[in-house]
Amino acid sequence: MKTTKKNTKLNKIIINDDFFNRLWEEIWTYIKTLVDVVREPILILDKELCVLAANESFYKTFQVEAKETQNKLVYELGNGQWDIPALRKLLEDVLPKNTFLKGFEVAHEFPYIGRKMMILNARRIYRESVATEQSPPIILLAIEDITEMMAVAEKLSAHTNKFETMLTERTEKLELHISRLEIEIGELQKNKAIGKG
Numbered sequence: 313m314k315t316t317k318k319n320t321k322l323n324k325i326i327i328n329d330d331f332f333n334r335l336w337e338e339i340w341t342y343i344k345t346l347v348d349v350v351r352e353p354i355l356i357l358d359k360e361l362c363v364l365a366a367n368e369s370f371y372k373t374f375q376v377e378a379k380e381t382q383n384k385l386v387y388e389l390g391n392g393q394w395d396i397p398a399l400r401k402l403l404e405d406v407l408p409k410n411t412f413l414k415g416f417e418v419a420h421e422f423p424y425i426g427r428k429m430m431i432l433n434a435r436r437i438y439r440e441s442v443a444t445e446q447s448p449p450i451i452l453l454a455i456e457d458i459t460e461m462m463a464v465a466e467k468l469s470a471h472t473n474k475f476e477t478m479l480t481e482r483t484e485k486l487e488l489h490i491s492r493l494e495i496e497i498g499e500l501q502k503n504k505a506i507g508k509g
Contacts, residue, residue: 343437347452357451359438361386361403364450373457375425386453396420399432407434407451431456 344365347354353370355363366381376390386403387395398418407413412435421427433456438449 343450343452350454353455353457355386355453355455357386357403357453359449359451361451363389370455373455374422390422390424393420393422402432402434403451403453407436411436427459428457429459429462431458 343356347356347365347367350367351369353373354367355370356365358364362383362385363381364383366378371377371381374390381389387400396418398416398420402413402416402418406416412433414433416432416434418430418432419427420430433454435452436449437452
């Protein structure tokens, strides 16, 4: 059977904006549900780096609320607390050249919650052939707060250094005592040999 231009047009499925909107809503619900169950803080950003959503862990860790976070440029969060040079480098320079990044370490002093050591992982989610207004690209930014872990590591390091110092001092004292004993034994042997001779 010969396919004509007219038959091809009839067989095409016309997908309207309504379909894409419903599809995006379903995808968004799925993504949001996954992000909500993750224990580490996560931000979902749009391609302009505005926060579309964050999970409960983000709000708790960084002591902020949804109304202060959503629809804001990531650098404006917390009155500019997130305008971190390393984060800017990650999102503007490194991430656009890669689809994802793992293990990007950032240290920052936040005015209200103090110093935080963080490991950032980011992934762009999009398909160039399908990236449209109905299915916009997004960025998942996972933030692992390693502040406590680093504090423990620093304490362990300090204890190790203290132990090594004590061990070195004791070893030096023992070596000094051994040297004195060797001298005393040598003198005793010398005196004993003189007394025999």
